[in-house]
Amino acid sequence: MADTYNNPMKNNPKHTTSVEAETWVFDLDNTLYSGVHGLFDQIDARMQTYVSEFLGLAPDEARIVQKKYFREYGTTLRGMMSKHGMEAGPFLEYVHDIDVSLIPEDATLDSALQKIAGQKIIFTNASREHAERVLARLGVAHHFAGIFDIRDGGFVPKPDPAKYHELAKVFDFDPKKAIMVEDIARNLQPAKEMGMATLWVRTQTDCDVCQEEPTGNHVDYETDNLVSWLSKLA
Numbered sequence: 001m002a003d004t005y006n007n008p009m010k011n012n013p014k015h016t017t018s019v020e021a022e023t024w025v026f027d028l029d030n031t032l033y034s035g036v037h038g039l040f041d042q043i044d045a046r047m048q049t050y051v052s053e054f055l056g057l058a059p060d061e062a063r064i065v066q067k068k069y070f071r072e073y074g075t076t077l078r079g080m081m082s083k084h085g086m087e088a089g090p091f092l093e094y095v096h097d098i099d100v101s102l103i104p105e106d107a108t109l110d111s112a113l114q115k116i117a118g119q120k121i122i123f124t125n126a127s128r129e130h131a132e133r134v135l136a137r138l139g140v141a142h143h144f145a146g147i148f149d150i151r152d153g154g155f156v157p158k159p160d161p162a163k164y165h166e167l168a169k170v171f172d173f174d175p176k177k178a179i180m181v182e183d184i185a186r187n188l189q190p191a192k193e194m195g196m197a198t199l200w201v202r203t204q205t206d207c208d209v210c211q212e213e214p215t216g217n218h219v220d221y222e223t224d225n226l227v228s229w230l231s232k233l234a
Contacts, residue, residue, distance in 0.1 A: 021118050021197065023178035025167070026144075028124040028131050030183040031226065033103045033138060035204040042098040043126075047076050050094050054086060074157035075125050081155060088155050096130040105139040112230035113143040121171055122147040123180070125157040146171060158182075161190040168194070181226065185214040192218035201226050 026032060029040050052062035069079020080086040113120065120143050124131050128149040135141035148170060153163040168175050176195035182188050188198040200214065200222040223229040 021177060021179040023171070023173040024116065024118050024120045025123050025178060025180040025191070025196070026120065027180075027182040027184075027187070027201075028122055028126060028134060030203040031181060031201050032109065032140070033106065033134070035183075037103045039098065039100065039102055039134075042102075043095050046095040046098065050091055051076065051080065054080070055084065074159060075150070077125075077150065078155060078157055088151075092127045092130075092150070096127055096133075100133050100137045103134070103137055105137065106227070107139070108227045108231070109138060110140050110143075112227050113140055116230060116233060119145050119171065119173060121145055121167070122149075123158070123167055124148070125150050127151065158184075158187040159190050161193065164190045164194055185219055188214070189216065189218040192220075197221070199223065199229070 029043070033039065047066055048059060048063050051057070051066045052059050055062060055065065057065065065079075066076045069076045069083070073079040073082060077086075077088060077091055080091065081088060122131050122135070122144055124147065126149060128147050128151065131147045131149060132141065135144065148163075148167045150157060152170070153160075153166065156163055158164075164175075168178075175191070178191075178195075179197040179199060180188060180191040181199045181201060182191075183201045183203040185200045188200060192198050198218060198220045200219045202222060202224040204224075221229070
């Protein structure tokens with residue numbers, strides 16, 4: 001699918017073009033790298049195993065619980081903590097113990113990020129350790145001013161609006177001069193409500209939530225190729 005530009009962004013005087021954004025807020029998994037590399041598939045499988053062993057369920061039953069909590073709570077982790085009192089640390093360590101070498105170093109992403117002005121931040125429902133490993137593997141860690149991970153959010157994930165306000169406070173930026181880039185469209189709604197411009201990166205995974213079409217007007221831009229989109233701006 002080619003890059004698309006929706007009218008709300010183009011006609012919004014507050015955001016004449018996203019190249020003028022002072023702050024760029026990027027999701028990590030399936031956003032900065034393509035889902036075709038199967039990194040998130042590893043995480044997904046390890047989540048299923050952990051839930052299965054923690055709750056004493058058969059793998060198929062555990063997967064139903066896993067996906068139910070992901071949809072209802074924003075992350076499987078949050079659901080397991082809320083419903084079963086699970087500790088976050090061991091879960092995060094286990095599910096992110098994956099082979100990140102499946103994703104290649106990305107010189108084109110590095111170049112595109114270099115050319116766009118403004119502060120760049122990672123906003124992820126994963127752990128900081130996982131984000132650091134992925135950014136290092138991609139070869140783009142030096143572009144980012146910081147990471148706001150699931151611990152920083154008190155284990156309350158996107159799309160909880162309070163987390164977006166905390167993010168803006170921690171990194172001291174004006175949402176009306178920022179753009180958020182994300183592969184799950186529903187996670188862009190709180191950003192849009194704060195005044196951010198929004199870019200939805202269509203993912204190439206089996207994640208049903210990730211593939212859901214936005215039902216409101218909270219997506220300004222969309223693309224299936226982040227590097228191409230950024231390069232055109234630069």
